[in-house]
Amino acid sequence: xxxxxxxxxxxxxxxxxxxxxxxxxxxxxxxxxxxxxxxxxxxxxxxxxxxxxxxxxxxxxxxxxxxxxxxxxxxxxxxxxxxxxxxxxxxxxxxxxxxxxxxxxxxxxxxxxxxxxxxxxxxxxxxxxxxxxxxxxxxxxxxxxxxxxxxxxxxxxxxxxxxxxxxxxxxxxxxxxxxxxxxxxxxxxxxxxxxxxxxxxxxxxxxxxxxxxxxxxxxxxxxxxxxxxxxxxxxxxxxxxxxxxxxxxxxxxxxxxxxxxxxxxxxxxxxxxxxxxxxxxxxxxxxxxxxxxxxxxxxxxxxxxxxxxxxxxxxxxxxxxxxxxxxxxxxxxxxxxxxxxxxxxxxx
Amino acid sequence: xxxxxxxxxxxxxxxxxxxxxxxxxxxxxxxxxxxxxxxxxxxxxxxxxxxxxxxxxxxxxxxxxxxxxxxxxxxxxxxxxxxxxxxxxxxxxxxxxxxxxxxxxxxxxxxxxxxxxxxxxxxxxxxxxxxxxxxxxxxxxxxxxxxxxxxxxxxxxxxxxxxx
Numbered sequence: 001x002x003x004x005x006x007x008x009x010x011x012x013x014x015x016x017x018x019x020x021x022x023x024x025x026x027x028x029x030x031x032x033x034x035x036x037x038x039x040x041x042x043x044x045x046x047x048x049x050x051x052x053x054x055x056x057x058x059x060x061x062x063x064x065x066x067x068x069x070x071x072x073x074x075x076x077x078x079x080x081x082x083x084x085x086x087x088x089x090x091x092x093x094x095x096x097x098x099x100x101x102x103x104x105x106x107x108x109x110x111x112x113x114x115x116x117x118x119x120x121x122x123x124x125x126x127x128x129x130x131x132x133x134x135x136x137x138x139x140x141x142x143x144x145x146x147x148x149x150x151x152x153x154x155x156x157x158x159x160x161x162x163x164x165x166x167x168x169x170x171x172x173x174x175x176x177x178x179x180x181x182x183x184x185x186x187x188x189x190x191x192x193x194x195x196x197x198x199x200x201x202x203x204x205x206x207x208x209x210x211x212x213x214x215x216x217x218x219x220x221x222x223x224x225x226x227x228x229x230x231x232x233x234x235x236x237x238x239x240x241x242x243x244x245x246x247x248x249x250x251x252x253x254x255x256x257x258x259x260x261x262x263x264x265x266x267x268x269x270x271x272x273x274x275x276x277x278x279x280x281x282x283x284x285x286x287x288x289x290x291x292x293x294x295x296x297x298x299x300x301x302x303x304x305x306x307x308x309x310x311x312x313x314x315x316x317x318x319x320x321x322x323x324x325x326x327x328x329x330x331x332x333x334x335x336x337x338x339x340x341x342x343x344x345x346x347x348x
Numbered sequence: 349x350x351x352x353x354x355x356x357x358x359x360x361x362x363x364x365x366x367x368x369x370x371x372x373x374x375x376x377x378x379x380x381x382x383x384x385x386x387x388x389x390x391x392x393x394x395x396x397x398x399x400x401x402x403x404x405x406x407x408x409x410x411x412x413x414x415x416x417x418x419x420x421x422x423x424x425x426x427x428x429x430x431x432x433x434x435x436x437x438x439x440x441x442x443x444x445x446x447x448x449x450x451x452x453x454x455x456x457x458x459x460x461x462x463x464x465x466x467x468x469x470x471x472x473x474x475x476x477x478x479x480x481x482x483x484x485x486x487x488x489x490x491x492x493x494x495x496x497x498x499x500x501x502x503x504x505x506x507x508x509x510x511x512x
Contacts, residue, residue, distance in 0.1 A: 137401040140409035166412045
């Protein structure tokens with residue numbers, strides 16, 4: 001945890017020594033951190049695509065990629081070369097400017113969300129005092145990019161995919177925010193580092209277990225992953241909103257989706273699983289690694305669910321969101337509020 | 349800081365203008381997103397970080413609904429003619445001019461007090477406290493109003509059937 005701080009301050013000192021002004025130094029340091037975040041997302045992508053292929057094969061009793069490299073690990077680098085070499089096809093009837101920027105705006109929202117996500121104590125770009133709220137606000141704008149991609153393709157399958165995404169993401173955003181509210185009420189702060197600090201003795205998954213389950217279900221829907229991947233349901237809609245995308249633009253969609261997956265897993269680890277706090281006093285593993293283990297545990301849960309359950313129907317999805325998840329999450333807020341007051345009355 | 353303000357102002361007002369002048373309703377809605385994000389950036393420059401996040405969440409997120417209504421309510425083969433223009437350009441110009449002049453006069457005539465206090469570091473707590481103590485009645489009335497609007501929308505969409 002100290003390493004990154006040392007690097008950051010060292011970089012700033014060095015730049016100041018070079019004769020840059022404070023503002024320029026800050027700008028350069030921010031740019032370096034942004035690059036580091038993009039690099040982190042891309043490094044995760046390499047592992048995640050491999051893991052997804054291996055896990056899906058495991059759950060379906062297949063072998064998965066096994067030709068290139070150890071356990072097929074080099075399959076993805078070869079795929080990157082393939083994607084880069086593909087022709088960038090834009091349909092003649094497409095809304096061209098919107099079609100071009102749609103995948104990029106989703107990528108930007110995926111990166112912007114990382115501005116407030118800490119990867120360890122002090123390993124954060126901006127420790128905003130509205131941290132988790134900023135994350136929710138940025139996450140809500142991702143819907144626009146998906147609808148842009150779906151609409152601009154000028155294709156009925158893409159449009160249906162985009163419409164489904166909007167309905168699904170707007171519905172499931174509500175239980176997601178409500179489930180996080182329980183934790184925020186217990187901490188009394190929206191700052192992510194405060195939330196981690198409050199979990200030194202007990203992770204919030206114990207008092208907020210229901211909220212954790214609601215958050216997990218809602219984020220599966222938010223990231224458009226199975227069993228809630230109706231937006232791209234390939235049996236019905238070819239590939240949903242990115243049917244017409246090919247080559248590098250398709251790759252950018254994928255990077256952004258996996259970036260979002262890592263982001264929501266990190267938020268789940270920070271909000272419910274104690275962040276970088278070590279459980280059972282196992283402090284010999286550094287905090288950053290603990291957080292990474294928890295993130296990958298969450299990602300494993302996401303993949304497990306995706307490759308185990310069949311896709312559910314769109315009206316069932318809506319009923320489940322509005323008639324079950326939202327009432328339960330509201331009840332959770334009420335119980336948490338009453339519980340906090342009783343706790344305060346007992347302890348004085 | 350000053351340069352940043354001008355950049356943000358040009359982007360915000362420019363995209364607002366493009367939103368009005370665009371003939372494609374889908375593009376208009378997208379330019380509206382840029383406008384709302386620009387306003388959020390200005391809130392952020394005024395150190396109202398919570399308000400900026402609310403602006404992004406409420407306005408930026410709700411745009412998709414506007415886009416969907418735009419697509420669904422304008423059944424035309426060609427999207428390039430979905431955002432139609434009125435022919436009363438002269439009248440519209442007159443009304444806009446009057447609006448600008450009135451606004452400008454009011455802005456110039458108001459005495460803007462400048463507070464000596466440093467901006468608060470933590471804004472959320474104060475807003476929450478005010479909303480649940482001093483302004484509890486308006487807060488609850490707004491909540492009830494939103495609920496009524498929601499119920500009204502459902503009733504209009506579903507058409508209540510008479511049960512004897």
